[in-house]
Amino acid sequence: MARNELIEKTLVDAMDYARTFLHTGKVATYIPELAKGYPDKLGACVITTDGEIYSAGDWHQEFTIQSISKTLTLIMALQTAGYDRVFSKVGVEPTGDAFNSLVRLETKNTHPLNPMINAGAIATADCCMDSKDPSGDFLTLTRKLCRRDTIHLDEAVFQSEKKAGMRNRSMAYLMQGDNILEHDAEDVVDLYFWMCSLSVNVEDLANYALILANNGVDPRTGETLLEDWIVRIVKTLMVTCGMYDASGEFAMKVGIPAKSGVGGGIMGTVERKMGLAAFNPALDPKGNSVGAYRVLEYLSHYLGLHYFSGSGYTV
Numbered sequence: 001m002a003r004n005e006l007i008e009k010t011l012v013d014a015m016d017y018a019r020t021f022l023h024t025g026k027v028a029t030y031i032p033e034l035a036k037g038y039p040d041k042l043g044a045c046v047i048t049t050d051g052e053i054y055s056a057g058d059w060h061q062e063f064t065i066q067s068i069s070k071t072l073t074l075i076m077a078l079q080t081a082g083y084d085r086v087f088s089k090v091g092v093e094p095t096g097d098a099f100n101s102l103v104r105l106e107t108k109n110t111h112p113l114n115p116m117i118n119a120g121a122i123a124t125a126d127c128c129m130d131s132k133d134p135s136g137d138f139l140t141l142t143r144k145l146c147r148r149d150t151i152h153l154d155e156a157v158f159q160s161e162k163k164a165g166m167r168n169r170s171m172a173y174l175m176q177g178d179n180i181l182e183h184d185a186e187d188v189v190d191l192y193f194w195m196c197s198l199s200v201n202v203e204d205l206a207n208y209a210l211i212l213a214n215n216g217v218d219p220r221t222g223e224t225l226l227e228d229w230i231v232r233i234v235k236t237l238m239v240t241c242g243m244y245d246a247s248g249e250f251a252m253k254v255g256i257p258a259k260s261g262v263g264g265g266i267m268g269t270v271e272r273k274m275g276l277a278a279f280n281p282a283l284d285p286k287g288n289s290v291g292a293y294r295v296l297e298y299l300s301h302y303l304g305l306h307y308f309s310g311s312g313y314t315v
């Protein structure tokens, strides 16, 4: 299959466009190890269903997956604990609150509102703990979906998260008190921090996003890696909750199911067309990467990727 020149050129232009915004963001500092990130690093990768890979900038640069792991945690929870048990512990509604907010655990609903915020991901991590080796199983799943056997833990970030994770611990203890967690709060947050601390690059995430775009089947091999009902749930929650309290704005401006993380990554999936990911550690006030957001915005606009793109796909 020939390379698509429109994608190639648009990706280069998207990088130039995104670079002009990087100065408006700030690297996350609440996890001390993340504060070491360079705000001007910018990378992106697009992988189309015909198997072509389009990479740009710092595409090889590794960063921690952070909240993008919440999609993988949900997949593992649905696979191991099943639909009924998972959704008896966590809802599916957007919050409008910050990703690390715990106010609604007290005042609104004892259950976290969705699996894409910290409280919800801690509850779904709890559902993964029946396995003898939850972190090992999680690593295997991540490596398989990202198509890279050398994905590993960033030990320094993991330790840093453990030290700085008081808010997450508070949420876990509240949920243990309300019998939402079935395991010890300390063990559950440890698993949650571990999941957030895997080191990936944009090509890894674009590979994973491609599997989601193709409803669980790797288009290059024909192998079914995920059941389609699970993929449907994950993509739906990426649309409604994947960009935290900017999910509505992102849906309107970009219109690609996406998930971001404070490590600077954003992964997006375009139905039956492509998986994409971008990376830049400079974050906006809501915790979404400034540069990665702009890359996806530009690609969506100029390649006609918005799910309600009137003219249909141009690629």
Ligand code: DON
Residues within 6 Å of the ligand: 065, 066, 067, 068, 099, 100, 118, 161, 168, 193, 196, 260, 261, 262, 263, 286, 287, 288
């Ligand atoms: O719980 C935390 O604070 C991080 N490990 C993950 C948060 C995150 O990535 C939120 N993203 N925007």
